[in-house]
Amino acid sequence: MPGPDRYARAVLPGWQKLSPSIKDSVFALALTVLAFVPTVSTIGPQLGDLPKRPVDALALVLVVAQAAPLAIRRRWPGGCLAITGIAFALHQSFGYPNTIAGIGFYLALFAVGAHLVRYRRVAAAIATAGYTGLAITLHLLGSPSQLQVFGVFYLGLVVMWMTGTAMRRWRAEEAENRRLGVEVATAGERARIARDLHDVVTHHVTAMVVQADAAQFLLDGAPEQVGKGLNAISDTGRQALTELRHLLGVLEATGDSARVDRSPTLGRISDLVEQARLSGQPVELHRRGDQRVHAIDIELAAYRVVQEALTNAMKHAAGHLTRVEIDDHDDRIEIEVTTDGISAGAPAVESGGRGLRGLRERVRMLDGELVAAARPEGGFRVHALIPSRRQA
Structure with a gap:
């Protein structure tokens, strides 16, 4: 029963x-x-x-x-x-x-x-x-x-009134805390989208500029290669538009435009490497460990680390060898991007809270760490360690 x-x-x-x-x-x-x-x-x-x-x-x-x-x-x-x-x-x-x-x-x-x-x-x-x-x-x-009986009864009535007042204040505080929580979450999401916009625009526009310069050089010396260079610029532009449409879809948060499966992931890092190669940047990619499926925020952070490192390499060390190493462990993702011969005086941290600084904040929010510094033997090194959790 x-x-x-x-x-x-x-x-x-x-x-x-x-x-x-x-x-x-x-x-x-x-x-x-x-x-x-x-x-x-x-x-x-x-x-x-x-x-x-x-x-x-x-x-x-x-x-x-x-x-x-x-x-x-x-x-x-x-x-x-x-x-x-x-x-x-x-x-x-x-x-x-x-x-x-x-x-x-x-x-x-x-x-x-x-x-x-x-x-x-x-x-x-x-x-x-x-x-x-x-x-x-x-x-x-x-x-x-007696008088004290009426006084005690009155105090009981006051207690009931004050209890209701305390409940009113508690509800007001809860509502204020919820409002502040929404504002903090909204500000965090805006900052994340701003970082993504920076990463997308900077990387792809840099690649297109480099490819355009290469096409101009080929136009003067090897016209038969111009078509290949222009195709690379076109592909880069399409990739930029795809990622920008995704970010705008997240802002709108309507229909299929905000689906997570459109977010860049570890599996698309090879596209970044190929894009850099088409821009004339020699890049080596080495992946160790089985390719696992991680939470989307972890994979997106790893993607952005590689994207920003390659962007800086094309801007400050064009034509110098860049190595991308990714170790996919059970409990963490380790990324190291090294570049030979980065230009002297190139900023390690970009101004305005973008670039590597924004990446540090993103990785720190995932309980990871990111180190970006010049190498003693010359060049530049970006190293990120991101704790991993399996996608449910």
């Missing part, structure tokens, strides 16, 4: 999907019904300890008036408190038997603290004045309760 926990798991998801107004209405109805159940109907707050009088029609109306207004406790918390407060005061003043519906007065105070937006101090002053009037009325009607 199914246990209570199974029923709870089946009911709770549906309850959470209901609107707040429906939840409040159901709660108010449940409390009203409990007020007429003999075993629990007399469990409730009492103030004044006046002699009890029999239940009549007015008593039934006051019972309903203390519970039913909870249906509007979030939409109109002030009105809810006014109705339940007056009903509670009359119920206590006439000396009717205790009722569980009196809990509605406490819950209305909590709702005012949690949901009332305007005139909060005015509402607090009116509620305090109303309670003072009730205490005086009960005393004049012959209540045996």
